[in-house]
Amino acid sequence: MSTQAPPVLQLNQVSVTYPGGHRAATKVSFSLQPGERAGLVGESGSGKSTIARTVLGLVPHSEGTLQILGKMAQDSTREARLTRARMVQMVFQDPYHSLNPRRTIRQALVEALQVSGRITEKAQLEKESIALLEKVHLDAGALNRFPHQFSGGQRQRICIARALAPNPQLLVCDEAVSALDVTTQRSIVHLLRKLSEEEHIALLFITHDIPLIEHLCERVMVLDQGSLVEDGTVESVFHNPSAPKTRQLLDSVLRIDPPQEV
Ligand SMILES: Nc1ncnc2c1ncn2[C@@H]1O[C@H](COP(=O)(O)OP(=O)(O)OP(=O)(O)O)[C@@H](O)[C@H]1O
């Protein structure tokens, strides 16, 4: 008999109300299994980043329960807080502003490794920093350089390397490739997919770009005004959407008009 691993992430009827009373998420429920890749789409303002911030513990939820690897997110014991901080990592949209411009890549990676508590021996820190760079297809030559000496795509690879430092089980990517050109987007998405497959990392991939989801995810969820209106396999949702909002989002992708002749 096999014992089933707990979901990496489980939201049960989670609602989020911002100070001032704006309710940005209403009774959102879903769970992610280890290694599962789910896309989260929805119009601007539908609550995608709110969900991301709630999962990261940056915004509190007002109702419902949120569990990470079977542990309650409200659990404020040291162990529960450490589990969340290590197991769930975020990759942001702007790789330049999420790296300190005055610190070398070595400093950024060593700090992330030290914070993770995973590596304590000094001699190991350099080795492990290089291993992190290799995971994102950059070499040790990057260590002495500063963020501005890289392209946007390379900077995003560095952010991913840093996010991998604690050996997370979930990466939350909020518009992580939106600022990049199409070719670079594809290569980052390819990298995320490979990392997820090889290291069994679950992904919650937030984007406006539906075709990217088809490249990366097996599952897609649609948010509409803070409520989850669709959750299914990419194939079923994109070929046979049940919610009117999903149809509308798909139509907006298909309705890219050719440039007008003048
Ligand atoms: N700190 C905040 N305080 C009050 N309201 C907020 C706050 N952050 C977001 N909101 C509101 O919550 C709603 C959801 O915002 P959220 O940023 O989650 O949307 P989103 O789906 O990520 O949008 P986008 O695609 O534009 O990034 C919006 O109406 C927004 O104005």
Ligand SMILES: [Mg+2]
């Ligand atoms: Mg957002």
